[in-house]
Amino acid sequence: MTKRRKIFILYARFGEGHWQAASALRHSFANQGNTEIRLIDLLAESHPVLNGVSQYVYNKSYHVLPQVYGWVYEATKGMKSNSMFASWLHSFGAETLQRLVEDERPDAIVHTFPILVLPFVTQKTGRKIPMFNVVTDFDLHFRWVHPDVDKYYVATEDIGRQLCELGVDPSRVAATGIPIRPTFMSGTTGALAASYYDLTPSKPIVLVMAAASIPWTETAELSRKLAERCNAQVVIVCGRNRSLRASLSNELLTIKEITVLGYVEHIDELMSISACIITKPGGLTLSEAIFAELPIFLYRPVPGQERNNARYLASKGAAVICQTVEQAGKSVTELLEKPERRIEMRKALKALSKKGASDSIALDIARQLHIMKEVSLAYGSILIEG
Structure with missing residues (x-):
């Protein structure tokens, strides 16, 4: 009997889009069968007070002082993943995610919001978990970019080219579009x-x-x-x-x-x-x-x-x-x-237009995980024979 696959999808409630994309992906994975999906608002689960304050500040700066929000966004847009500020941003929720990973042992983690805690958890546990980023805008912020990301799913070929110019291998980028609600397929x-x-x-x-x-x-x-x-x-x-x-x-x-x-x-x-x-x-x-x-x-x-x-x-x-x-x-x-x-x-x-983005992403992640498993088994066989 084939082992049931488990996937975490990490999102955040800063706006509706990240959650909607996560929900669309959950629906697509469910249609594949034999896959257990867990949606996790990591910041809300790990730091509920901080999450509430952050959302309040986000909404106020976004609606009352949009110029300030815009300045912060543009000022951090080109930050490197190994910078002190990026490392600090990506550390929130590390203890919670580490506990969830150790308890539930997911086969992969998908992000629809750029809170990339997994590399930090990998350092602590020594266990490499495949990581996939679903970029939910038509603009690329470097918060999404990290060398440990196994594959990026982006809205357009233009964003794909930007990632490749940053040194990301083209095989790790797919211009699938952004996942949308499955009701759009009802006709x-x-x-x-x-x-x-x-x-x-x-x-x-x-x-x-x-x-x-x-x-x-x-x-x-x-x-x-x-x-x-x-x-x-x-x-x-x-x-x-x-x-x-x-x-x-x-x-x-x-x-x-x-x-x-x-x-x-x-x-x-x-x-x-x-x-x-x-x-x-x-x-x-x-x-x-x-x-x-x-x-x-x-x-x-x-x-x-x-x-x-x-x-x-x-x-x-x-x-x-x-x-x-x-x-x-x-x-x-x-x-x-x-x-x-x-x-x-x-x-x-x-x-x-990119039709069927959610299904395309879910199918490709399943394919990626299958390939990774086959490679791992082959490598294990070589070690045993050696």
């Missing part, structure tokens, strides 16, 4: 989705992903302009931010062309019937929009990985960066009034 028809949300398929739908970093009054103003100027239906998704949803619902209650929603599990349904999306440039949302070939408008991206994500997609013609309500309204109007503009953007999105 919900536009007619069913429109009926569910009480929308008219024949009238343009603009999907707006509301963000806490943007004042709700600004989101309301933008939505009004879109409904009036573009003669469009506007669907605003507020996620789990109840106060944001309440404020927007009260403000826009009388405008029948505007629908305000909270957290939407099957965002693929809304994307399938929308003409475009206005959002902040998080890696997961961008990957989902790219999969749906949905023209992207990025509203006031904050400094750091999101601004770099935005610049990358804009350089490819797949997204438009908008800094004001007026600019966003004008850009969306142009898209809706000029079919050729939408065709251009969808062509650029299709060029970036």
Whole structure:
């Protein structure tokens, strides 16, 4: 009987994307069978107080002082894995991970967040565990880079080239795309989705992903302009931010062309019937929009990985960066009034699209582990014969 494989997936709750990518991978590994998956928020498990404080500071710096967040991100972007600061960052959670490794003996560890504690644990235990990094942005920060990583799975060929330029062997890099929710594979028809949300398929739908970093009054103003100027239906998704949803619902209650929603599990349904999306440039949302070939408008991206994500997609013609309500309204109007503009953007999105990223990554990791096992057995046989 084949031994059941065990894999740890390490993530963090700094934003939704790292957890969503981890969940997508868990689903893909489960489909393979004979694999036990454990999702671990390592910082939360090992340092719950520090994790809470870190998330608070992250949210405040990200939303209140974005320039400071951006400066820190850019200042540390090129740090080496053996630098004192990188070693310090990658030491958090070491005791917890060491205990988990010794107790459960996983066959591999996958990261969807760059908290690379495993090399430190390897030094302590002397046991080498295969390590795989799934980079969840369209921008490469050196926190993801470490010589002990067995393979990197990245969003684009451009990031793959960056890694190779840093000395990573091409065989250790795969441009698979970023894992997205398995619901995107369900193929919900536009007619069913429109009926569910009480929308008219024949009238343009603009999907707006509301963000806490943007004042709700600004989101309301933008939505009004879109409904009036573009003669469009506007669907605003507020996620789990109840106060944001309440404020927007009260403000826009009388405008029948505007629908305000909270957290939407099957965002693929809304994307399938929308003409475009206005959002902040998080890696997961961008990957989902790219999969749906949905023209992207990025509203006031904050400094750091999101601004770099935005610049990358804009350089490819797949997204438009908008800094004001007026600019966003004008850009969306142009898209809706000029079919050729939408065709251009969808062509650029299709060029970036990577279908089945989660399944591809899970299958390749399984293949890598099989090869490593075969090599280990062959090497053991040579030693015995010698």
